[in-house]
Amino acid sequence: MxxxxxxxxxxxxxxxxxxxxxxxxxxxxxxxxxxxxxxxxxxxxxxxxxxxxxxxTESLGHVVRETRHAVDLGISPWLSARVVRIAAPKLLTLKSLKASPAALFDYEALVLATQEGDLSQRDWRQTDPPAIEPAAMAWLAEHG
Known part of the structure; x- marks a missing residue:
């Protein structure tokens, strides 16, 4: 855990x-x-x-006009998840996902952690955190 x-x-x-x-x-x-x-x-x-x-965390609620709650999507509040750490300074790419040694599709949910080290004291203001490449997101969606 x-x-x-x-x-x-x-x-x-x-x-x-x-x-x-x-x-x-x-x-x-x-x-x-x-x-x-x-x-x-x-x-x-x-x-x-x-x-x-x-x-x-990124979620549907960031990009839709209406309020959406995870419970309304039929997603269980308890999922077995794989946490995969992939360093991505600016953009998480399809190439970096495919190169990951982790089994990305063995669980109900995938959590992509793109920052390394202890983040508990980090001040994220004035930063530009990494994004995920559309091709990488499409590839993940295709695989469930």
Missing amino acids: YDLSILVEFGRPRAWYIDGPRREPVRLGDWVGDVNQGGGVNFFDVHFNPHAHGTH
Whole structure:
């Protein structure tokens, strides 16, 4: 089992030129949801952008006009997945996929990790992460 997640840290920017996630105590009249400010309980609103503040994965939701959820696509929330690390500075190509020693089609899902090393502290702002070549994506789609 692999943990691919990147920790969401309050105040820490990660990507897309925006500030980091933040939390603010709920305020209802004179009542405040923060024990450090005299409230009886901690009760916070959390503001974050899933696309910029945590683990980034590409999905259908990035490119369609209507809201689509994975559960609506008939895809199980639990899939056996193959994680394949292929270094791709700018473009993940069909050639690099075919050259991978990993068996790419032995699982229900394929996770392509294109960056190497410890990514937990990386600041992705002002970067141009790799894309996947259309021919490579078509080849993957043809194979399931």
